[in-house]
Amino acid sequence: MNLDLEKQAIAGNEQALLELLKLHEDMLYRTAYAYLKNKHDAVEAVQELTYRALKKIHTVKEPAFLATWLVRIMINICLDMKKKQEKLIYNHDVEIASTDQQPFEIADIIAGLPIEQQELIYLKYFQDMKNADIAQLKQIPEGTVKSRLHTSLKRLRVLIGKEEL
CATH class of the missing domain: 1.10.10.10 (Winged helix-like DNA-binding domain superfamily/Winged helix DNA-binding domain)
Incomplete structure (x- = not known):
């Protein structure tokens, strides 16, 4: 396994990170869709992942685990989105019921x-x-x-x- 792209991305090469995101795009989208069960929300999660990855790529310590790091971020984004959705649904239901x-x-x-x-x-x-x-x-x-x-x-x-x- 060649880790040059991962090392370049961690070093701050945005183009290398974007290439890695493109390589893992299907897996990341499928992960988001599995959690969110909605195409629009899954796409939004991938967009948020891109932003967070660009912002925090320098924190990755081991290039071999970059894909795992991306999946972990995606899961956290999905969990955050689900919490917000549940909160909004709950608040909306309470208002309607009352x-x-x-x-x-x-x-x-x-x-x-x-x-x-x-x-x-x-x-x-x-x-x-x-x-x-x-x-x-x-x-x-x-x-x-x-x-x-x-x-x-x-x-x-x-x-x-x-x-x-």
């Missing part, structure tokens, strides 16, 4: 919020960011993030019809 209304799309309701509130909701609950990280990203105090999130959630409850202003 209202007498017809089923609705949470995205449609969030779209009724001002843009700043929408962004906070998506960062916190869809991107799983911590308040401190949101504060740093938005360049505002963490307490401001908390109070704006509280206001946004209260407004969401009003839009759902569970609370009055």
Whole structure:
């Protein structure tokens, strides 16, 4: 087994890494599809893998295990995606079960919020960011993030019809 391509990739040669990803593309896609059971999500996982591999390739210690390293990253990405999907499905089901209304799309309701509130909701609950990280990203105090999130959630409850202003 010739490990030149792996050594070049670990040394920082992006073209070598892209060639390795191309060589292992079928195996990585099949792994993603086996976990996610969805073509679109599997493709998204492969894209995320490419990004993470480019960012962290320098951490690989043994060139012979590069393919194993890629599969491990793919599995972690798939598990993360499944957790997010389950969380969204659970939250969506709880909201539907707790209202007498017809089923609705949470995205449609969030779209009724001002843009700043929408962004906070998506960062916190869809991107799983911590308040401190949101504060740093938005360049505002963490307490401001908390109070704006509280206001946004209260407004969401009003839009759902569970609370009055």
